[in-house]
Amino acid sequence: MTPNEPADSPRVGVYVCHCGTNIAGTVDVAAVRDWAMERLGPHGVVVSRDYPFMCSSLGQELIEDDIRELGLNRVVVAACSPHMHEKTFRGACERAGLNPYLCELVSIREQVSWVHTDKVAATAKAEALLAGGVLRVREQVPLEPMRVPINEATLVVGGGIAGITAALEIADAGFPVHLVEREPSIGGHMAQFDKTFPTLDCAACILTPKMVTAGSHPNITLHTWSEVTDVAGYVGNFTVKVLHRPRYLDTDLCTGCGICQEKCPAKVVDPVFEAGIGYRKAIYRPFPQAVPKFPVLDPDNCIYFERGTCRACEKLCPTGAIRLDQQPEEVTLQVGNIVLATGFEAFDARRVEAYGYGRLANVFTSLEFERMSNASGPTGGQIVLRDGVTEPKTVAIVHCVGSRDRNYNKYCSAICCMQSMKFAHLVREHTDATVYEFYIDIRAPGKAFDEFYQRVQDEGTIFIRGRVAEVTDVLRMPDEAAEDGRLIVQVEDTLAGLQRRIPVDMVVLSVGLEPQADAHEVARRFGITCSSEGWVIERHPKLDPVATMTEGVFAAGCALGPRDIPASVASGAAAAARILGRIQQRELALEPIRAVIDAERCSGCRICNDLCPFSAITFDAVQAVTEVNPALCQGCGVCIAACPAGAIAGTGFSDAQILGQIEGILMFSGAADVGARTASPEPKAPEAVPA
Amino acid sequence: MSEDVMTRPHPTDATASATTPREPVVLVFTCNWCSYRAADLAGTARIKYPPNVRLVRLMCSGRIDPSFVLKAFASGADGVLMTGCWPADCHYRVQNVKALRRFELLRRVLEQLGIEPERFQRFYASAAEGPQLAAAFSRMIEDVRPLGPLDWGRLPDLAPDHEALTNPSELDADSAAEAEADLMSLEAVGS
Amino acid sequence: MSSYLYYPGCSLSGSARAYAESLAAILAPLGVELREIDDWNCCGATEYLTLSPLGGYALIGRNLALAESQRNGTSTLVAPCSACYANLAKTDRFVRESQTLREQLNGALAADGLQYTPGSITVRHLLEVLIEDVGLDELQRHVTRPLHGLRVAPYLGCLVSRPDYDRRWAQHEQPHALDRLMAALGAEVVDYPLRTSCCGGHMTQISPDTGFEMIRRLVDAADRREADLLVTVCPMCQMNIDAYQSEMNHHFRTDYHVPILFFTQLIGLAFGLEPKVLGIGTEIVSAHRALGRIGIAVPPPAEVEVEVPAGQAAPAAREARAKRPKGLPMPRLDEDER
């Protein structure tokens, strides 16, 4: 029995937080304070206070002083959500010598003052929840956090700029990293770009050195052309399965000479790296600077896989590296932490029918334009129409395609204004074309962003405020456009208040950013949550922007939401810093929320055995009882609820605690007389759970 | 303590007013990872819902013991709402599915006890679905209000067969199949 | 034999008589029965909503209430007129959505002892029923005289795929449903990007210049694409493009001659039915030349020639056929679902 073991009479301290006016504006905190003293006195409350900001150091000192001076052995703080400040108040208790798990947080902000307006009803609800907290905390027992060693290795999922940054930061600090990338090469979307806004840095020039460093770093193991198929375990000790898709070559022998790619007779459109406007071979390296240097063979387009003949690559490979019978391979990795940097997908412009993408040849997407303007792209950096030769004389750039639109995505994709203006600059740089930007609002709030807006204006780009209504090739009058094949952009010039039809040669749709199509599936696999759109939800959007709700799993880059390159790099580095801090602690304290089996009461029925998805429950055939491995148990409590003998107890969420809380919450809800009609209004005999 | 506080009528107290019927009280079980966070989100977004909705946080909806639900009704709740992650999104992989099976069975038992099915409902909410959860709270109150207070007196003796309720293998074939079909349709919706 | 409730709408017994006749003629071979709602009333087009939104919905609601009370094994209500369809579908949607409207509407209907249960009737356009329930395969099975060589511009008009508050159409602007139906009949389908552009509705009545311009755009685009005729699913569209084409020509001093037929008329022709029973010949801009091109003899036009001031009539320039783009690959378009 620890010194904190409850004495016969619980001595509970109640603290009601005003949270400025956040709570006090709706809840009569003084009344709650007095009510707790009056009505909950019989339930062990010996002191009840209110304070403007309980989480302040002065507020915490109130608790600490009372523990010491009044001999409190239980604390209830009625304030915000436990997800916000549970740790804070547990810390205060611990400093005063009270076991931190004897502190209970009652949420009267998120669950009361912020969601109700009627002051009387809100105050009554705060009182009811407080009563629940007091009756729950009475049943709480001291607990000790579980300590587990932390694996030094980290898994980084996604090899774009955010993932590369995170991997390099951790690897440079001396710890191993596994970097998993779905595509044949790391580099992500940034590798597709020509220039970056607003500085017009050459994307390849700044990215390639990082890719090369990551590819050759002794602490980084690359798993390209691979996907994570399974994640098990918990923070500090994840077991991850990674599927290596076959490249159909032996990377130990391949020198990356490129002869196979050159000789391969199957040429297909490359919808990924070249965004659909360029070609690649069936065996290919997506771009010359690819890391690793090895090509992959795409069996869906390979003549050998289709017809059983060809084998040109195999015959011509100077080192005999081609392996046409290669099979997928699954590897199992042990890691302590995970960074999800899975990036974004471009919005599918076909969905906006009015813009005619896919129907009208000279309507392009921003990704197509990025590849077109790239010197190593399909047109060698020439800005041309779909015919591949004609230089446009007029270019329309359309903002907010698929963004800020309740029909598609409600959010602003954040990067498109700047990207569009970069396009205007590039068009002017490569051609003499007249450029129109059609926008709703110009969003240029970054460093040197608005200056870039002004620069593009100075270059002669015409800005028209109006969301483009449609792009059409149907002329209203024979002379509406100067030449055949021209497109008409129909828009309201909102500053002039009139509808305009502007003939152009080329339309570039600045498409928004969307989560990866499999974002929900990936979130499930890693046990994290994402928004309905599919962006990863941060542990706290402001104060903890790279952690997820799941311990040990972090996120970086556009997996969290649309952002530009500097912000992606910053979040990658931030995730790395969080992980390095943990690795250096060598071990982790885990919440002691676990299932515990009382062997005396276990009847050996084995009903619980199949319920645990973490294999924490095993059956001891000799003793004919079931056991729980506390290191594997995650504390969900399904087995506790299922045990017919009531032999399984849950620390932190015991039956006695929960029944007490229910009792407390409903005790004063006008149902107090119910007890008279039921046999036993009191909770069943508390199931004390020793720590 | 001031006189004022002592005598202040409790708005949910049956004795508060003889003319206005008592507002129904709904106890909500939430899981720590999805629905509780959705409730937090509803709070942060200042989405309003009726004040007689009260939350109990568990780690997983799979933790819900039938005795918790019976205790809630016995203690005066007019309705109990079971919330958790979407079937495929459980933080503990599949545990909420087990809760779902248990829900179906328990609902039947409650019906036999004379507790209307409207009083015991379930709702899925991901951590991002604060507005939807708040709307579900409001709906639940609307569903329960017309039923009036739970007439405890006419209910048969409350002696739940703990084993039958907790042991999923005791599900009869029909209800198992039904729960399974229900689950599949939910998974289709959820995915 | 599949059976549906049927709301013909006013124009099918008047200006769109050909629509009604051709529809009746093709139903029997397809095994479709349409049961006309007894004593239906006008849906009010857009006019009643203009004067009194609630009155407009009550007017439409009476039809829904009658349909509900005359349900007999089917709760699907078919409307051949796009405006009627849109009005009926929108009303059902709004009363499902809004408790206030539900109460007001049923309050008004109670004045004649009627009431409507939201959602009890599913409103569908004739086109949807023919494509989805009957199916293109079944339609094709009855084709005895394929429309090979007839260049048809499919013109759906506004109110089938829009507003579509129930989100039943994957594409609101360029749906290819009618294109696929025409292709199934063997016709050569012209890519007609104005397939859901507006015919001007009642603008020919209240602001003729506006109306004529909108008709001109449609006719011009069909003419440039060398369509033999337009095919439509809406009496209002047919009326505007057919009956007002000569006045539009007069207004702009042009000489377009683009006939417009109902899709049921073309289905009937492909089924080998006689032009006369399909109401062919009742159009003002005669389709006789266009149909004659594929060997379908139509009674000679009783068309009244419009005098066009000499020297001013200029046939619109024919646009060169679009060349197949070379150079950069085009993005792939998914197969259109509707």
Place this chain on the structure above:
Amino acid sequence: MPSAVRTPGQGAALDRRFVDEIRATTVGETRLETCIQCGTCGGSCPSAADMDHTPRMLFAMARAGLRDGVLRSNTPWMCVSCYFCSVRCPQEIHIPDVMYAIKSIATREGIAPESIGADFSRTFVSNIHHYGRSYEVGLVARHYLRHYALRLPGMAPMGIGMVTKGRMGFIPHKIRGIAGLRAILARAGELEAAAQGRKAPA
């Protein structure tokens, strides 16, 4: 276009509750207050060229409280209900339904008495009140005599065509339940007035 509508002089009366009045009159949601003035409606509108104001501008005026200007604008009368704006609007504003509401307010207050559009609607509606069905011949004849007497000669060929091809019925069809229909419409009128009286106090 009346310039006074666009730029109210000093002291022009602004009706801040006008948006609420439109909302109360519109069946279904308006969402007018969420308009971001992007101009998708004005860009999409096939008849925008003939409008006094683009729909976007009309909504800005409504939100500014320029009640009179909005009600006198020909914009709602030029709306052809094609719903292009409606399906494209990024804020899902039910634009044509808002236009109906504005027209009905304008008609009720007699602000658009000379409008051909309003008159056409009235003629159409009076047919419905008489017969329960639309009576095309009566409608067109009356409408043309009133507004387009000079157009009649040009229209003659078409009219003759329509008649000779049997597309114009001279005998209107009256529904059996006409009395019931009239009762329904009368009750709807009362309910509408009551609802607006409650929601939009003068």
